[in-house]
Amino acid sequence: MRNILYYKGYTQYHNIGDQLINRSLLDYFRKFSKVIVSTGGMPLFYTDALALEAEERSSAYAGNFHMQLLLRALTAVFQKDTRIYFLASPPGDQSTYSFLAGCKYFLSGGLYLLLYLLGVRIIKIGFSIGPLGRMAKAGERFRALFIRHYYVRDSISLRFVQTMGIKQAKLFPDLCWSYQPTTYPQNMDIPSAESPKIMLSFRDGVHSEHPTETYQDSLVSLLSQFVHAHQEQYRFQVSFQVASDATFSEFLYTHIKSFAPVSFMTEQIDLADAFQYQSASLVLTNRLHVALLAAKFGCLPVIVTDIGRHVKIKGIFQDAGLHPLLLDTQQAPTDNLTRLAGILTNRQVYLAKIQQAEKTYAQLSTNIMNHIFSS
Structure with a gap:
């Protein structure tokens, strides 16, 4: 046939x-x-x-x-x-x-x-x-x-x-x-004296039908507390995988820079250089395919968003048994900080769960x- x-x-x-x-x-x-x-x-x-x-x-x-x-x-x-x-x-x-x-x-x-x-x-x-x-x-x-x-x-x-x-x-x-990356650099040379890195990659809203101002306020507030709590143990870098996220990414970088060390990847991450994710231990994001692509390179994804409205990501992570990696901006910040600390401690366990789901x-x-x- x-x-x-x-x-x-x-x-x-x-x-x-x-x-x-x-x-x-x-x-x-x-x-x-x-x-x-x-x-x-x-x-x-x-x-x-x-x-x-x-x-x-x-x-x-x-x-x-x-x-x-x-x-x-x-x-x-x-x-x-x-x-x-x-x-x-x-x-x-x-x-x-x-x-x-x-x-x-x-x-x-x-x-x-x-x-x-x-x-x-x-x-x-x-x-x-x-x-x-x-x-x-x-x-x-x-x-x-x-x-x-x-x-x-x-x-x-x-x-x-x-x-x-x-x-x-x-x-x-x-x-x-089921995506399999083509050849990419293995074991990127990261100076041993540097702290492990956490990447931040975010869009400015859930989707166009909902106003973004309130969403952004709660998101930026929670991310600020994350950086405050972990800036002694981790380096932070803002990046973006979708061209339309560049403006919000620059805003987020400028905001965080006002109170903590942070770097900004000014070039959009594409499929050809997605291996950049392997330089990070963790990526905090509200984009599904930032999360799933980063995991291909050993970078553990953690979703930070309004989980009740971000139904797409919620459903896909719950179906895969990865609901512990969903942090809700509508929950108490102290609860989210505690959960993030637990995720960092059990990073390899969650990476293994992702690999099994794949x-x-x-x-x-x-x-x-x-x-x-x-x-």
Whole structure:
């Protein structure tokens, strides 16, 4: 059986986490299918990050991406040895209260219906979902009718879509769990006289629908207390993995510098130099893929955020049995300081738990992929 998968890969190109999970998903798909990615309008650095071959780029063929998909699906109706797959949307986070976005869900559902009638197997995989406004919920329910393989990446999202009536939904682990870095420097030379390092990598809010001022105040207050409590034992460094975090990172650096020694990594960390994380014992962050990518290099991630509102991270860490690494800015600072001290003491124990989760999820992901392309 010949499999051809059309991959609609538009995303936040400067978000290294999105680069990471899209690259991981493509690496899986390539094992089972020929892949064609919608490269029209994509920046070159992003297509390079995905390691796309010439024949994997939609720009190598006549017509736009959707026309290529429709014509190939129509042809495959008469070819019993060919299956056409369509990745409905890239992995990541889906949440909106926008009425207009909900209308767009219905429009895309019309395309899904047409593809469904042509026998295309539609996939939606590796994403968190919610909250959604009323129109968006209705639109998502409609287009899910035509999605053959619907996989969310955490149990909170699973319960959310099941209550919406999307009964075929199942779990697929976040794609960062099974990502394997390419070659990188081993055992970076760190002067023995220096204290171990803790990195700070933060966005300025949970998501766009919530005001950030109150969130930032509680976050910065707690981080300040962390630095105060541990500045004698650890060095601190502010870094950022997403370009849009640069402004808040500089603010955080300036704030901490006013009362404690701290350095600032002015260049964005990308996949090519993510090995920078191995120079740190710990990273405090409110970004999921900072946490999971840093762990690949032996840097223990600790989430510091409003856990009640940061549902995506909460669900993924709880599912992996890593809830002790979630520190809530809405809890008493003294409780969080005590918990952080315990995490630092048991760092190797938690790293071992992460490594076990990676192995378990990698096997589960492979099993699911085998199911998708055999059914």
